[in-house]
Amino acid sequence: MKLLEEKILKYGNVPTEDVLKVDYFLNHQVDTVLMQEIGKEFAEHFKYKNITKVATIESSGIAPALMTAIALGVELIILKKQSDKVLSEDILQVKTKSFTKNTYYDLTLSKKYISTDDNVLIIDDFLANGAAASSACKLIEMAGGTVAGIGIVIEKSFQPGRELLDNLGFDVYSLARISKLSPEKIEFLEELHIC
Numbered sequence: 760m761k762l763l764e765e766k767i768l769k770y771g772n773v774p775t776e777d778v779l780k781v782d783y784f785l786n787h788q789v790d791t792v793l794m795q796e797i798g799k800e801f802a803e804h805f806k807y808k809n810i811t812k813v814a815t816i817e818s819s820g821i822a823p824a825l826m827t828a829i830a831l832g833v834e835l836i837i838l839k840k841q842s843d844k845v846l847s848e849d850i851l852q853v854k855t856k857s858f859t860k861n862t863y864y865d866l867t868l869s870k871k872y873i874s875t876d877d878n879v880l881i882i883d884d885f886l887a888n889g890a891a892a893s894s895a896c897k898l899i900e901m902a903g904g905t906v907a908g909i910g911i912v913i914e915k916s917f918q919p920g921r922e923l924l925d926n927l928g929f930d931v932y933s934l935a936r937i938s939k940l941s942p943e944k945i946e947f948l949e950e951l952h953i954c
């Protein structure tokens with residue numbers, strides 16, 4: 760997505776070779792016009808998948824996921840990061856490693872928000888090692904729903920997450936795919952245009 764790539768090049772900064780900070784438009788201040796475009800783009804891409812709900816991971820996935828849910832006219836589920844196990848039959852949890860903090864949390868979903876008829880689109884801000892997205896998929900499936908697709912705003916394609924999700928058989932669509940990241944230069948994967 761051209762507009763997103765331009766924002767990354769203009770406002771992104773790279774504190775270490777594997778982390779991109781986009782606080783200017785996504786993670787601290789939110790560019791609402793960009794979010795609207797992101798929502799429309801995901802909705803357009805997944806429009807034939809009969810999406811019944813969008814799910815995301817708190818908190819940075821919420822802005823793009825909400826715009827996508829609005830564009831699709833469906834509800835949004837926010838999967839929560841809990842620090843403790845919850846002992847309840849209605850609550851599902853999957854232990855997940857945080858990329859940014861290098862600690863573990865329990866990604867949590869209340870069963871009541873997913874039924875066996877649900878086709879869920881998962882949206883997140885970043886894809887790195889794939890832990891967050893694969894845990895989100897696992898939770899939806901444990902609750903009885905189907906994962907219809909995964910929408911990622913920024914994929915760091917040089918990290919293993921994309922291959923992991925592809926190998927698990929998920930339909931992944933990333934709006935910006937970064938092939939190289941360094942404090943001096945950010946490069947994107949070339950898009951294939953099939954005529």
Ligand code: 5GP
Nearest residue numbers: 777778779858885886887888889890891920
């Ligand atoms: P993964 O679970 O794929 O290893 O990492 C994805 C999660 O970690 C995302 O939900 C995102 O919040 C965070 N994350 C991963 N890489 C980055 C990054 O380069 N910048 C920021 N701001 N967050 C990241």
